[in-house]
Amino acid sequence: MSTKTLDEHIAEQLAHxxxxxxLQSAESWGKPLDFGDGYAQTPEELRMGFKILKDAGVVPHEVEMFKQIAALKATLQHTTDEAEATALRRRIAELQQAVALRLEKLATSRRL
Known part of the structure; x- marks a missing residue:
């Protein structure tokens, strides 16, 4: 009695x-797969670099900036000190502007 590997079982099911x-009746038949990871939207010349960074567990600086903005917004929701709230709003605006500028530069020049 031979035991099939998982790959062999999957191949058999796909062939069936x-x-x-x-397979041909599926709505996505013949279309590229969308994994929702932004790969298709990433400019071709940047894909390899971003893939290497992703595989190494390193995220682009812009992602870190988005995380900082989210954390500052969460802090802002819970602060009762008006001076602190003003400082938080200013920092959020600065980060949002920095992200917008970096993304615009990336879109126009394909490099940061």
């Missing part, structure tokens, strides 16, 4: 689905 026409 293809023979039965199940």
């Amino acid at each position: 689905s293809q023979r039965s026409g199940e």
Whole structure:
């Protein structure tokens, strides 16, 4: 009695689905897969670099800036001190402007 590997089992099921026409009737048949990770939207010349960073667990600086903005907004919601709230709003605005400028530069020049 031979035991099939997981890959062999998957291949067998895919072959069966293809023979039965199940795959071809799927709405996404023949279309590129969208994994929701932004790969298709990333300019081709930046994909490899971003993939290397992602695989290494490093996120682009803009992502870190978005995280900082979210944390500052959460702090702002809970502060009762008006001076602190003003300082938080100013820092949020500065970070939002910095992100916007970096993203605009990236969109126009394809580099940061």
